[in-house]
Amino acid sequence: IDPKQIQYVEENVFQKYQGYHPCSTDIALPLMNQNLSFPILLGSTLPFYDGISLKMPNAHYTFSGSTIDIDSIPINEELIMKLSKRFLNAPYLWGGRSPFGIDCSGLVQQVFKILGVPMKRDASLQVEGGELVPFPQAARVGDLAFFDNAEGIIHHVGIILDDQKIIHASGKVRIDTLDQNGIIHSDTGKYTHKLRIIKRVLKYEESKGQITLQSERK
Template sequence: MMHYGFCHIAIAPLRKENSEQSEQVSQLIFGDVFSVLDRNNGRILVQTFDDSYIGWVDEKQVIALNAHEYESYTQTSKQFVKEAISYVFQTNTVTGEKIIYPVYLGSQVVSPKFQLNKIVFEIAESSLTKNLNISSLHLTTIALKYLSAPYLWGGKSLFGIDCSGLTQMCFKQIGVHLLRDASEQITQGEEVENLASAQKADLCFFTNNEGKVVHVGIYLGKNQIIHSSGQVRIDSIDEKGIFRTDTHIYTHNLYKIKRYL
């Protein structure tokens, strides 16, 4: 039985239940690793290393790791794909088979060339970040790369991303690990008193009419916020919430602001 694994394709849906028709609650993207909790009918229940999220994934979309590979990979610093799309060359050292896979912005590797299981992975060094730059400017620069990406529940890529997926992926690429959902991310960081005290890269959280945290976005400064709502977009924000200038309505009620840098 597989005990640990690695996502070797661009995106693999992580589902709530053990069914292809089940709700996508998140995604594995290339470079993500996980431990295996259960296996049933060709699908495995996994817990991701980065954020401890649990969901079902098709085992054909991942490869197995042994305990040594898993520990070594998780303890090694990462580099991130900085381009919208790059390509990974995968060579099976036993069969000699070579396959090219696309990988997307934010995918992680331990080096431009590395081996896991029986597969050698190679990606152009020019596609990767050289070193982690933990700054608000770098974070917001990354966030702007996602502009116009379509909204997708559970998504974490340029081809579909939800609000907390956007915040998590942006912080991940500067070496800061956030939990997966907005309701979890709000438990991290330091609280900011009000919008007037907010700084670039703070996260703004929003509630529904029942008071439940349902949305999050990245503050850009000067009363602007980037968030995923329909698509990744920039809107105005004030103490009341997000105001869309195209429709002239408030779409989200501001609840709390948190700082992570």
């Protein structure tokens, strides 16, 4: 990280900025104040955003773009699919986490961050969380499918959608078909990734048709 992009703060200020804050849902729009304007990307955190302005340690900014605050709206399958598809066709970039370049675990991390669920950075670590889904037919929207290589190492992950579809980053963020063997490329009809395991990080409340977080947000 460039030192010029770091803002040092006191411990008590740092603690206030932990936990969930609204996130931007536009591909790229600027934060502005009287002195400057700079772009923020899809999934950026907006600390203490009130619908017009947000408070940073060193200044206040206004933001006129689209946002999401999961403390004020229900999480459901439609929302998960809508957020995931915001990254559709983003080019693949190893280590990337933005619509201008993203990898498979970065896609999962960003979508779940917007939903208020912190995820580890790499697929091999993300697989450690959640509850086991015994087979693909039991999967639900928002479940995570993990894939291994010839050595048995988890090296790929995607977010399960409806109708046996999965969204993942492979060349670009794309939607393909998922079955018990793995991912079937929508253009070639060939298998591209071998399914290893499916995990459920989000817990559903069947009676309300909504989703609750499996672990409390910090």
